[in-house]
Amino acid sequence: xxxxxxxxxxxxFSAPSRYRITAPRILRSEWHKLHSLRSTWITVASAVVMVxxxxxxxxxxxTSGGGDSDVDxxxxxxYGSMLGQLCLVVLGILMTAGEYATGMIRSSLTAVxxxxxxxxxxxxxxxxxxxxxxxxxxxITFAAAQAFLHDTDQAASFTDPGILRAxxxxxxxxxxxxxxxxxxxxxxxxxxxAIGAFIGGVMILPEILGMLPYDAVERxxxxxxTQAAGALGSATPIPGTASPGPALLAxxxxxxxxxxxxxxxxxxxxx
Numbered sequence: 038x039x040x041x042x043x044x045x046x047x048x049x050f051s052a053p054s055r056y057r058i059t060a061p062r063i064l065r066s067e068w069h070k071l072h073s074l075r076s077t078w079i080t081v082a083s084a085v086v087m088v089x090x091x092x093x094x095x096x097x098x099x100t101s102g103g104g105d106s107d108v109d110x111x112x113x114x115x116y117g118s119m120l121g122q123l124c125l126v127v128l129g130i131l132m133t134a135g136e137y138a139t140g141m142i143r144s145s146l147t148a149v150x151x152x153x154x155x156x157x158x159x160x161x162x163x164x165x166x167x168x169x170x171x172x173x174x175x176x177i178t179f180a181a182a183q184a185f186l187h188d189t190d191q192a193a194s195f196t197d198p199g200i201l202r203a204x205x206x207x208x209x210x211x212x213x214x215x216x217x218x219x220x221x222x223x224x225x226x227x228x229x230x231a232i233g234a235f236i237g238g239v240m241i242l243p244e245i246l247g248m249l250p251y252d253a254v255e256r257x258x259x260x261x262x263t264q265a266a267g268a269l270g271s272a273t274p275i276p277g278t279a280s281p282g283p284a285l286l287a288x289x290x291x292x293x294x295x296x297x298x299x300x301x302x303x304x305x306x307x308x
C-alpha cells in the first residue's frame with residue numbers, strides 16, 4: 038500500500054515592506070529628483086532674484102504723484118512676478134518633459150507601473166515647493182519695498198485690507214501657471230514643444246483674440262490663464278478683470294485640464 042502525501046500549496050511571495058511602492062515613497066523620490074538637480078536651484082533662484090530685485094528697484098525709484106501713483110501697491114511691488122513666472126514655467130516643463138529628454142522617465146515608470154502616481158507626485162512636489170518659496174519671497178519683497186515706500190502714497194502694511202490676500206493670490210497664480218506648464222510638458226513630452234505651446238497658447242493667443250471686436254470674446258479672455266493670474270495679484274479690483282474667486286477657479290481648471298490630458302496620455306501611450 039502506497040501512502041500519498043498532499044502536495045503543499047505554493048507559498049505566496051510577499052515583497053518585503055522596504056520594497057513596496059507607497060505614496061510617501063513616490064513623493065520622496067520626486068522630491069529627491071527635484072532638489073538634486075542644479076537646474077532646479079538655478080531656475081528657482083532666478084525667479085526669487087527677479088521678484089525681489091524688481092521689487093526693490095520699484096520701491097527705491099518710486100516718487101509720490103508720479104505716473105505709477107494709481108497702480109495697486111501689490112502690483113507695483115511684485116512687478117517682477119511676470120519675469121519670475123517664466124523661470125517657474127521652465128522648471129515645470131523640465132520636471133516632466135526633461136525626464137523624457139534624458140530617458141529618466143523609463144526608470145520612473147518601471148519603478149511605478151501604475152504610472153499616474155508619478156505624475157501626481159511631480160505635481161504635488163512642484164506645487165508645495167514653488168508655493169512655499171514664492172510666498173516667502175513675496176512677503177520679503179513687500180516688506181523690503183515698503184522700507185522705501187513708507188512715506189509715499191504707496192505706503193501699506195500687512196494688516197491693510199486685501200494685502201495678504203493679494204500676496205497669497207500672486208503666489209497661487211505663479212504656482213498654478215507652473216502646474217499648467219508641468220502638464221503641458223508631460224503631455225507633449227518635449228521641452229521646446231512645451232515652451233512653444235505655453236508661449237503661443239497662454240501668452241500670445243489671448244492678445245490676438247483681444248483684437249476681435251466681440252464682447253463675448255472680451256469676457257472670455259478675462260478667464261484665460263495670464264489674465265486670471267493678474268487679477269489674483271492685486272489688493273484692489275482691476276477694471277476689466279475677473280474677481281479673485283472666479284479667477285482662481287479658472288486657473289485651477291486650466292492647470293487641472295492640462296494635468297488630466299497628460300494623465301490620459303500617460304495611460305494610453307507608450308513611453
